[in-house]
Amino acid sequence: MSRLPLIGIPADRRLYGNHYFHMVGEKYIEAIAQGAKAMPVLVPALGDEIDLASLLEACDGLLLTGSASNVEPHHYGGPASEPGTLHDPNRDATTLPLIPRAVAAGLPVLAICRGFQEMNVAYGGTLHQRLHEVAGYLDHRDDESQPLDVQYAPAHEVLLEPGGQLQKIAGHERLHVNSLHWQGVHKLGSQLAVEARAPDGVIEAFRVANAPNFALGLQWHPEWRFQQDEFSCALFAAFGAASRQYAIAAR
Numbered sequence: 001m002s003r004l005p006l007i008g009i010p011a012d013r014r015l016y017g018n019h020y021f022h023m024v025g026e027k028y029i030e031a032i033a034q035g036a037k038a039m040p041v042l043v044p045a046l047g048d049e050i051d052l053a054s055l056l057e058a059c060d061g062l063l064l065t066g067s068a069s070n071v072e073p074h075h076y077g078g079p080a081s082e083p084g085t086l087h088d089p090n091r092d093a094t095t096l097p098l099i100p101r102a103v104a105a106g107l108p109v110l111a112i113c114r115g116f117q118e119m120n121v122a123y124g125g126t127l128h129q130r131l132h133e134v135a136g137y138l139d140h141r142d143d144e145s146q147p148l149d150v151q152y153a154p155a156h157e158v159l160l161e162p163g164g165q166l167q168k169i170a171g172h173e174r175l176h177v178n179s180l181h182w183q184g185v186h187k188l189g190s191q192l193a194v195e196a197r198a199p200d201g202v203i204e205a206f207r208v209a210n211a212p213n214f215a216l217g218l219q220w221h222p223e224w225r226f227q228q229d230e231f232s233c234a235l236f237a238a239f240g241a242a243s244r245q246y247a248i249a250a251r
Helices: 026-035 052-058 089-104 114-122 165-170 230-250
Strands: 006-010 012-016 019-023 039-043 061-064 109-112 156-160 174-177 192-197 203-208 215-218
Touching: 006 026, 006 052, 006 089, 012 089, 026 039, 026 230, 052 089, 061 089, 061 114, 061 230, 089 109, 089 114, 109 114, 114 203, 114 215, 156 165, 156 203, 165 192, 165 203, 165 215, 165 230, 192 215
Parallel strands: 006 039, 006 061, 061 109, 109 215
Antiparallel strands: 012 019, 156 174, 156 192, 192 203, 203 215
């Protein structure tokens, strides 16, 4: 193969000053460029203005990133969000129809944090909007008053499902991961299978059970300084390898 695989990364639509911008965090771009050894391609959050068939034909993989915004709860029949909650309806309108089509087409898909929540909703699942207020669950939020190194530091273990895809990538059954999320899975989407849980039982990772290719969602942030973490390096390498194989087969 003479070119790098192209990994589409749907952008956030965010007001910056007096204008809207479509943007993706650099840490995700670097994880694709360096960790997956692929070409990151930012996809504008244009919703139904995007020709999904053309987008899927152009891409060899799809990365769904974390974000400060939350999926609007009407997409999963949830109650109205707390006042002041940041939403991104353009991103919802772009990713929710895109995810199942990408998976069905055989594109490798990796979903992180908000992307993990989007994938659950796209397959009919629901979300806890304020997980820390649900009895029996730990507080999975970060302390935003702390430096980023503290916010993204390992916070708790996750137990990987024996024989699962993540367990095969990791080579062992436990990981120590960061934790920076308010929301969490309430009802798991119909075609999803659990890949990892936190000590309190919160679902921290899943796969699309019948996917023809790599299709994983993770609640934590493996992209953060991925070079310093053995599992994160292996995860992005596996995602890149799946995208290269897809690109070769598709062309």
